[in-house]
Amino acid sequence: MNLHICPDCFSAPGLKRRLQEVRRSLPNGISCDFHSTKKGIPIKLAAAIVDPVFRENFVGGPYDAYYDRYLENVGSDLEDTLLDLTGADDTRVIDGLISELIDADSYWPPDGEEAFYDHEYRYSREQTGLSEHNQLWSAFKTSLMHQRRFFNAEAEDLLVRIFEDVHQQRDMNSSGPVYMISPGAQGSSFVRARVANEPAKRDEIKADLAGKLGPPPERMRKPGRLNPSGISAFYGAYDADTCIAELRPSVGELVALAEFRITEAICVLDTTLFGARPKAYDPFALKARKRAAQWLFMTGFMNEIARPILPDDVHLDYVPTQAVAEFLSNREFAFAGGKRTIDAIIYRSAQHPGGRNIALLGPASVVGPIVETSNSKLAPGEPSIWSDWLTPEAPPRTRISPVPESFRVHRVDGVTFTAPASEVSNSGAEDTE
Template sequence: MSQLVCTDCLTEGYLRDKAADNDAGECDYCARELPVMDMEELVELCDAAIEASFQPIQQPDSVIHHGYPPVGESLYDVLERILGANQTLLSDIHERLLDSWSYHGAEDDPYFVEETEASSELTMGWRKMEHSLQFESRLANPMVGNILAMVFDGIEDLRSKDNRSAIVEVGQGKQITSFQRGRVFQDDKTMEEALKHPEKHLGPVPRGKGAPGRMNAKGISVFYGATDDHTAIAEVRPPVGSMVVTARFDVIRPLRLLNLHDLASMRPHRELSYFDPVRKSLSERCAFLKALQRQLTMPVMPDWAESGYLITQAIADYLATHDQLNLDGILFPSVQVAQDASPGQNVILFHKASGVERVKAADEAEHVSLYEPDEDRWIYYPEIWEAEPKSDDEHSQYLLLVPPPEPSLRLARDCIVIHKIQGVRFSTEADPVRYVPWSKDRKYHGFR
């Protein structure tokens, strides 16, 4: 006869609630008369919970042959994590699962990592959406909205292992308070003209004139920046001999950004039971987000930019107009800088959050110079002289048909830097090509 486990011995909340309406019986672990669950059912539930949220991991040779500590969690540790029951009950479930798995050819002493397969429904839906965007409809495409809703709706409720959200706030008093933006110049004259009104020429281009980018369609004005100078310079891909002007833009109102880097570490909330079917669906969604994060941050070759940016542009459009998430932009890793060389990230601020203070013509600098005389020669000494403040009635009073977005950024005019590009460094992975001389006896190792 199978053992019985009462609701008091089932310390896991979801299972206790599940057994609360069962018939009363004598518990084989505490001998009390309470609602009980059959041990066979409990073992099956544990088996299903482990399969839904964990993957067995093969031990490396260093563990098998050299006695290094095992990688992952033992079955007993996993049971203790998901069940939290008394040791006697855990030992009995542990023994029964091992007997069952051994019968099916599993390892005698398995170890696990908390990981699951990506949702097949999301994976197939995503592929269909990519195909539809490329070959059917790019604007009024209902499939795009449906799939992106499945991926991103409610994402603010997911957390990383250290309880971080994928949505971060930036601005005064936050970890990120400003962004760097770079622009390439190839001659002094053009650069000097731009510095006369840096907000206008170093900030985002006016709407209607923007080129298509990773996360904006042509004509949509957005703010692309980075969290440090090194990343900002790399992203504009300057040729050797050119100059890059970087400028710091301070965030002057709170902004909410989705951090793509953190998508890979998202998981269901720690308080959600491993036995709750909702956790399985969330785990599959998190696994999909991990794969998606890698796809969204992969380099796109220039010849394939138009089609390669379709997905990221669609995602940006969807997130920019999502009422519940209320996002102002996206943080994402740079593909131009190796992550071990700089921890910097890129940012796109959607049009609604890309406004910069002091972009009116009256805010133009009084004087800009790049050189000053020093005895019998000229030395490089860039300067911007601020103009005398003008009263409000001297500003242009014409009314725009569509007003610009509320300013979110303020250029720090005393934090503009000119970088003379003297060399470019590449990070490469080299694969030599094997040359095979002709011989009638040579054999192919792959497909011809």
């Protein structure tokens, strides 16, 4: 069939866009059979675009009227399914597509293979492919937690596949989960706290906010949801109520807290974005199916990072998310005009509904007072007391600094909790200053 079509024969935005790209590479001279003023494209080229998208998004099979009448959804015939997928404005366009798809359908009956396209088949949406990333995550956890903990190339390969191009995801407002936060901008400050019931302890914290509220020394660093033992991470909350709730103090205890601010721009992965609706699904967009599967996975991963873990379970249950944090903070990707690693992960609070937490990782977690660098040099002719090989290693530069005037003390006058759905819900007074 020598039918010629054009992008305006369809209403599906992704298909129109891809047909426009194809048309630019073709010579002029042939018009669309349905829009005479438009440059035409052989319908065979349109079928070549539609075919892999159709196969990825639909499954089909013979229609059995006796059996299928007992099912709620028996799908649609080939013509209606293609019409829904492409938004063709003329049934002759659909007829032409069907003819090309059937002619190009490759199968071998002697080996038991069956046609994919058939007028007698019914087609329905393919759902199993959307679980791909969840299956990869399950394989990753099994490999890391129960097979090989260190030097695990298989686990690393799985993480590459799971988080590939996650920075290109977009929600319905075109916001992405990976973005930069600059000093002084929204999201650049957060709160840290410690239980401090004794006046002397509160005085110590107030006198040394960086040392007392920052990450502990190397050998005293306990494992957290995004850092293993000994590895630095700075956990903060975006408001005092969330910070206190995450600390889980007892009623009557006093909590000392202060605000901290970043001193350099950081690149963050904001997992809370996946609580919103994703950008409208365009089956003709490149990697559309993988993007949808990744979004579905990230929705669950967002909850996995936030979920509370009991102290007895920390040793094993934190391992997968710790590995993810280390992977993201060490793997470069193209973003913001250069190569970037993830400096911090933002996640929702399981202890305070609506609250958000942030974990700054590795070099981005270094806390200290702002120190003015000196440009002073040795006096002319003055010898150095250090030879080159004895020069001490420069301390890591400060990336987070406390705000001294933000120090304050809260008293915990009550807690709020919810019983299981089958029981009566009880609540007490919330944390107060």
